[in-house]
Amino acid sequence: VVSYLLSYKRSLIIAAQLGYIDSLNILSFNIVTQIFQILFLIIFHSFYLYLFVQLLLTFLSNVRITMIANKRFPYLKDLSNAKRVSKDVADYLKKNVIGMMSAKFGGVVVNGTDNLILSSFIGLSIVGLYSNYTLFLTGLSSVLTQGISAVTSSLGNLGSEVGSINRQKKVFHQYQYINNLISVFGSFGLALFIPDVISLWAGKYYLFSALISFLIIENFFLTQLRQSVINVTNAYGLYWFERYKAVVEAFSNLIISLVLVILFKMGIEGVLLGTIASNIFVNSWWEPMIIFQNRLHDIWKKYTINYFVILILGTIMLAMQIFVIDNLFNRVGIIELFIKLLTFVLSLLVVLFLASYSAHISPAKLVKERIGIE
Structure with a gap:
């Protein structure tokens, strides 16, 4: 609850393309929080103090970002010219809030039901093993997503410019290409x-086992491929059009997982296949369709080709790495690590070449161009 207090002005800083200020604020308070938590655990051995430090510094972080927003935008404190928001704007915001709530609901159900099904039908020991993998996947995903989503406000700014539709389409394809890599x-x-x-x-x-590892990482791969479309949807404010998609995704994932686990006795493989199936059969076409129907028309063909090229190519190479390379070099030694590192670099080069050829994008030219939007 405390994390929401005095945090609303953060949105204005992010919308003004000053997200780095918010990131630095969060980073600095996180470092201070963890230092004090470690000290309090060592000195007082109290979990209550540990939690209190987190609560207090979370609140102070919001106070700090509010002070920064007031200083950057002094008109926020001037209420002399305040006017009631127009009905059109209020209705638009309400619709998007409902759409966003639906999307968040779907995400919570998809992410939460996997562990519930595992613990209910397979056992808590599997949940413990699975959490070892998700620990690293979640950490890496947060880092990658932070980098990919950093340009969301810039995309929104470009989308608000009159006569920039061709530029928007070009940036969208470049953004998809970068996210794929x-x-x-x-x-x-x-x-x-x-x-x-x-x-x-x-x-x-x-x-x-190799099969379960492959399914876990394939699910991670599919989720990361969605990030470019998700961030463009956020930038354009198209949440209202997502309201049904999230519910369909959640229930399709739940039903497929239960059928595979209960009827076909597939264990954790069934749960992972249920999530993968909902990603492919619901998200892979529904999410980009929202953008193509409402903003960026006539680019679905190029997007689809690029998506399936990277999906098929990436899946094949993931399978080769997990079922062949990991099995052949399963010791943790210098030679084995060197071979894996060499495989990693060569795989990236192959994908870079084929993805560039498919998308008709030159990496060298892309680096030279200014992808950032003023």
Whole structure:
């Protein structure tokens, strides 16, 4: 609850393309929070103080960002010329809030039901093993998503400019291309090195089979491929059009997972296949369709080609890395790590070449161009 107090002015800072200020504010308070938490645990051995430090500094972080917003935008404190928001604007905001709530609901159900199904029908021990993998996946995903979503406000700014539709389409394809490569980078790294990390950290007894590892990382790969479309939807404020998609995604994931686990006795493989199926059969076409129907018309063909090229290519190479490379070089040694690192680099180069050819984008030219939007 405290995390929401005095936090609303953060939105204006982000919308003004000053998101780095908010990121630095969060980072600095997180560092201070963790330092004090460590000290309090060592000195007082109190979990209550540990939680109190987190609560207090979370609130102070919001106070700080509010002060920064008031200083950057002094008119926020001047209420002399305040006017009631027009009905059209209020209705538009209400619709988008409802759409966003629906999207968040779908995300919570999809992410939350997997562990519930695992613990209910398979056992808590599987949840413990699965959490070892999700720990690293969640951490990497947050880093990659932070980088990908950093330009959301810039995309929104471009979308508000009159006569910029051709520029928007070009930037969208470049954005998709960059997100695809980042998704491949993260997924290939996980496929090759997460078994070694877990072996060194927890032991080989905590490793899943190659098939389960493949399904976990394939699901991560599919989720990361969606980020460009999700951020463009956020930038254009198209939440209202997502309201049904999220519900369909949540229930399709739940039903498919339950059928595979209960009827076909598939275990954790069934739960993962249910999430993958909802990603492919619901999200992969519904989310981009919202953008193509409401903003960027006549670009679905190029987007679809680029999406399926990277999806098929990435999936094949993930399978080769997990079922072949990881099995052949399953020891944690210098030679094995060198071979995996070489495989990682070569795989990225292959994907870079084929993805560039498919998307008709030159990486060198793309680097030289200014992708950032004023």
